[in-house]
């Protein structure tokens with residue numbers, strides 16, 4: 604039996620058809636420009652198919668995905684009956700959800716209540732579920748939350764030092780994101796360490812980036828907050844910043860509160876500081892060509908990660924493994940090296956040659972003397988979604 608994993612964004616839809624028992628991926632793809640014109644990239648049977656198809660709404664997008672999976676060149680199944688269930692990536696589960704759940708009216712109504720906390724993401728996720736229910740009637744849908752893994756954080760980690768009634772009345776607290784990735788990677792690390800009482804730090808470094816401190820398999824702190832803006836310096840997000848900068852920028856640049864938050868989310872981070880790109884590869888290239896601002900950008904990015912590793916090692920009272928994952932974490936040996944350099948005093952010692960090896964496999968890149976393991980673990984959020992969906996819906 605197969606699970607269809609859907610990740611609905613405001614104008615996009617990522618999908619993957621997977622066998623959760625074997626982790627075999629049958630097909631993967633992306634619908635983009637929904638509501639504008641419509642583009643589909645579908646990968647299956649070792650082929651990549653690109654199509655321009657009109658997709659006025661997500662409904663047509665999901666219909667096209669089903670059609671492409673069952674007919675023509677990209678066909679991987681004979682009928683939709685081979686799909687057991689649909690797993691949805693949901694960005695915000697607030698305090699309602701600490702694990703994945705089967706979607707029903709109550710779940711949808713709770714997700715609607717959370718829209719103010721994730722105004723861009725939750726409406727798209729809800730829409731994905733409602734349309735999947737229409738197009739694949741009778742098939743169970745499961746919601747898998749980016750926030751759920753972090754619900755184990757203690758109050759001392761998730762509270763902000765603002766008046767307590769703002770937490771009680773408005774839900775102002777740290778929720779954290781990338782939870783499926785942090786769960787997957789820390790669980791793989793736990794297996795590699797072969798240790799139940801493990802202390803693991805996961806650095807998920809993609810376009811969006813976050814760090815998570817995981818003790819005995821449970822998240823105890825993470826760098827993203829009420830929204831994904833807090834923490835590390837990301838592709839276009841500033842990460843941690845003096846809140847005073849907001850009102851100062853609003854005044855100096857005559858921007859509204861919303862415009863300022865947008866500025867910090869979309870125009871800042873690697874893009875804003877380097878003035879080159881949000882893509883780290885281009886910044887590394889500029890740095891190699893002697894661009895000073897690019898060098899500063901990379902140093903800033905690495906220092907922020909280092910700061911979190913050290914503070915989380917303190918909170919965990921030691922660290923068995925530091926793990927790197929996602930686009931930058933898995934591929935950028937320069938970043939891993941700069942982040943780990945100077946941390947030998949904490950028992951973190953990278954092996955330069957092992958660090959340079961490129962591979963899709965889980966791997967250890969610390970020196971033989973290193974007290975702390977350093978792992979590169981390719982993340983697999985889709986597998987977690989497919990597996991949770993399978994476990995919750997199998998007869």
Ligand code: ADP
Pocket residue numbers: 808809810811838881882883884885887929930931934935936
């Ligand atoms: P997303 O958060 O969009 O899923 P990814 O996990 O795909 O992001 O990560 C995207 C980031 O990974 C980009 O900044 C890209 O430059 C970076 N990246 C990918 N490959 C490399 C590489 N070989 N060297 C440096 N950075 C890389």
